[in-house]
Amino acid sequence: MADLRIERDSLGPMEVPADALYGASTARAVENFPIARRPLPPRIVHVYGALKQACAEVHAEMGTLDGRRAEAIAQAAAEVARGLHDAHFPVDVYQTGSGTSTNMNVNEVVATLANERLGLGRVTKAEGGVHPNDHVNKGQSSNDTFPTVMHVACALTLRDDLLPVLERLVTTLGERAEAAGDTVKIGRTHLMDATPLEVAHVLGAHATAVREAAGGIRRAVDRLCRDLPLGGTAVGTGLGAPPGFAARVLARLSDRFGLSLREAEDHVAAQSAKHAFVEAHGHVRTCALALAKVANDLRHLAAGPRAGPAELRLPAVQPGSSIMPGKVNPVLCESVLQVAMRVLGNDATVTLADLAGVGSIFELNTAMPVMADAFLESVALLARAVDVFEARCVRGLSVDAARCHELVERSLMVVTALVPRLGYDLCAEIADDAYRTNRTIREVVLERGLVPAEELDALLDPVRLARGGQ
Template identity: 40%
Template sequence: MSNNNLPEPDTPAASLRGATRLEHDLIGNLEIPDAAYYGIQTYRAIQNFRLSDIVLSDYPALVKALAVVKHAAADANHALGGLEPKRHEAIVHACERIAAGEFIDQFPVDMIQGGAGTSTNMNMNEVVANVGLEYLGHAKGEYAYLHPNNDVNMSQSTNDAYPTAIRLGLLMDQQTLVDSLDRLIQALAAKSAEMAGVVKMGRTQLQDAVPMTLGQEFQAFASTLSDDARYLREDAPKLLHEVNLGGTAIGTGINAHPDYPRVAVDRLAAISGHPMRLAPDLIAATSDMGSFVMLSSAFKRLAVRLSKICNDLRLLASGPRTGIQEINLPARQPGSSIMPGKVNPVIPEAVNQVAFTVMGNDLAINMASEAGQLQLNVMEPLVVFKLFESSRLLARAIDMLRELCIEGITANEAHCRHLVEHSIGLVTALNPLIGYENSTRIAAQALATGRGVVELIREEKLLDDATLEKVLSPESMLRPGVAAA
C-alpha cells in the first residue's frame, strides 16, 4: 500500500480505476495504475506540478527527440560494452516506437516543473523501460529485467540528455514554422502581383507622403518576412546543432565511458538526420542558454514584423466609410453585439495578440536563462516551454493570417485613385514637372478649398492629361524618374 496520501493525478491514464502495481523510490512506495507505462517518479511529478495544464505530450517533437536521444545513448553504451544485447534491443525497440508517435499520451508531466527537467527525463526513462519490458515478455514495473535508471539512463544525466533533446526537438519542430512562413510569403507576393497596377498614397507618420502602388506595399511585406524565413531556415538551426551529450551531471562526463560522448553524438546525428556535434567545452555547454536566447530573439523579431504588418492591414482596411479603406479584409464574423453591420479585423487582431505573447515569452526566456547558477540552469523547463510555445503559436498564427485574411484581400482601386488625386502629397511627385513654387501654391490652394491637386493642375493647364496619366501610372510608381523623363 502507499505510504502517501497525495491525491490521484487527474490524467487519462491515472483516472483508470482497476489494477495497480506497487513501485518504490527514494521517497517511498506508491500504487501506479497498471495501464500506465510511466512509473513512480513520473507519478510524483504529476502530483507535484499542476501549473500550466500544458504537458509534455502537447509537444510531440520534444517527446520524440528525447526518445531519439535515448536510442543514441543505448547504441553507444552497447557499442562500448556497457549494455548487454537483449536490453539494448528492448530499449531501441521502445525508442523507435515512441519516436514514431506511439505512447505520446504517456507523457503527462507539466512543462513547467522543478528539478531542471528531471521529471521529463524520468518520464521517458520509465516509459522506455516499461515498453521494453513488454517486448521482453515481462510485466510493467519488473525493473530487474530492464531498469529506467541503470539501463535506459546509462551514461546519462538529465543535465545532458534533456538539453540535447530540447535542441533536437526544436530542430524537428522548426520546419513547421518555416513552411508556414514560406507559404505566407508566397501569398503576399501573389497579392502584390495581383495589385501591381493599383496606385495609392504612401504615408509617413500617418500623413500623406508620396504615391506608390498596393503591389509595392504588399511586396514590402513579403520581403520583410523573407529575411526571417531565411534566418530560420539557414542560420537558426546552427544554434542547435552543438550538444553536451556525454557531459552527464555537470559536463565532466562522470559515470560515462571516455569514448561515450563521441560515439553517442555520432549515433544521434545518424539516427536523427541532423548534423549534431559535440560541444568543445561540455561544462560550459551544460549551463549555457545562449543558443536558446538567440533563437527566442529570432522568434521575437518575426513576431514584431508580423504585428507591424497586421497593424498596417487594419489601418488600410479601416472604415469602411470613414477610414482609409484602400483594401477590404475578408469578413469572418459579426463584429458587435450592439452595432448591426459592423465587421472587425479579427484575424490581424488575433495575430497581434500572438505576437505580444511571443514577445513576453522572449522576456521570460531571457530571465530564466540569466537565472542559472554555477554548473546548471534549473530554469531550463521554462525556457523549453516558451520556445516550443512561441514556435507553435507563430506557425498557427501565420497559417491563420494567410488562409483567413491575406488570400481573400481585395483592393478598392477607384477609391485608392481618388485618394491619390485629392492628396496634397501628390505635389511631391509633380514637383519636378511644375516647379517648387507652383507645387507650393497648388498645395496651399488644395488645402484651403478642399479641391483635388490634379483638378487644380488641370484647371491651370500646368500639365496636359497625357503627362498627368504618366505621372499617376503604376510604371511611374515602380520606376523612379519615368514621370520626369
C-alpha cells in the first residue's frame, strides 16, 4: 500500500499520498470528480502560480501579510508558474463550476512548498507557517481568481501560439500567389463554371481571409484582457480584499506577461456572466471557419489527378489508400477541416456554458472550467493544425498552368465577355450550341462568322478576362 499522510480541511481528515504537495481539499476533489480523468491544461496552473506570486508580493508591499510568509509564498508560487510541479495538479476538468477545486489545489501546493521552505515539513498547514486559505488565498476568492486566470491563460495562448502561425500562413499564401504569376483559371460559383480569374486572385483572397482572422484574434486578446474580475472576491463586492489590491496585482501580471490587463469597472457584472469570454471565442470560431475555407478550396482545386479540376498540386505526404495503389489524398486539408469542426463544437460548449440558467446564474458563472478547457483546446488545435498545414501543404503547393489554360479555353462562361458585343440572348444561344456540340465558344463564334478572329482573340484573352476585361 502506498505511503499516506493525513491532511485536514473543514470536513475532517483525508488520506493524501505522502509525496503529494496537495492536501485534503484536492484529495476530495480527486475522489469526487473521476470524470474526464485529465486535469485542466497546464497553462491554467502556470498562470495561477503567477497570480499567487503577484498576490503575495503585493500583500508584502501593502503590509497586509508578514514578509516571512509572503516571501515563502511568492517563491513557491514562482515554481508553480514555471511548471516545476505540474504532476501535483490532478483535479479533473469536470469539477465544481467555479473552479474552486483548482484554486484550492494551487493554494495547497503553494502552501506546502512554502512550509517546506520554512522548515516545517511537507504539510499544507503548520503552526506558525503558511495556511492555504488564510495566507495563499488572502484577499481572493475562487470566484474572482479563476475567471481572471482563464482570461489571461487564453489571451497568452492566442498571442503566443496561434497568432505567429497565422501570420506565417498569410506570408506563405502571399508567396504562392506571387509564384502563380498571371496564370488564369476558371472561376466557379454554385460549384459551376463561372468567368475566369487569376490563381493569384484565389490565393490572395485566402491570404486576406487569414489576415483578417488574425486581426480577430488580436481583438480577442484585447477583449480577454479587459474587465477582469480580480478584486471582486466572492460576489463582486470585494469583501476581504484590501483597497487597490487587484489593481496592483494586475499591474505586476501585465508587466510579467506583456499584456494590458485591466480591472473590471463593474465586478458584479464581470463575475456573474462570461459574455466577454464567449465573444473572444467567437473570434476563434471565425478563424476556424476561414481556415476551413482555405483547406476545402485547396483540396477541391487539387482533386483528380485526372477526373477532377486538378488545377493545383498539393505535396504528396503519405499513401492515400490501403487498397488502391498510387492514390494520394489531401490529408492535411482534411486535418484542418476536422479541427474546424471541433472548434465549432467547442464554441457551442463555451456559449452554452454562459447561458442564463445553465452556467451564468445570479452572481456567478458555474461552468468556467469546461469553458476554459474548450477555449484552450480550440486554440491549441488550431495552432498545431495551421503550423503543419503551412509547412507541409501550402508551402509546397504548385499550379498546373497547362490544366488551368485547358479548362479556361473549354469553359462556356467566357462567352460573358462577348455580351457587350453580341447581346445576352445570342451569347446564351452560342453557349448552348457549344455545350451540345462539345466545342469551345471560340469555335462556335468563328464558325458563325460573328466576330473577326483577331478581335475574338482579344475579347477572349484569358488575362484580360481575369482582369475584368481591361
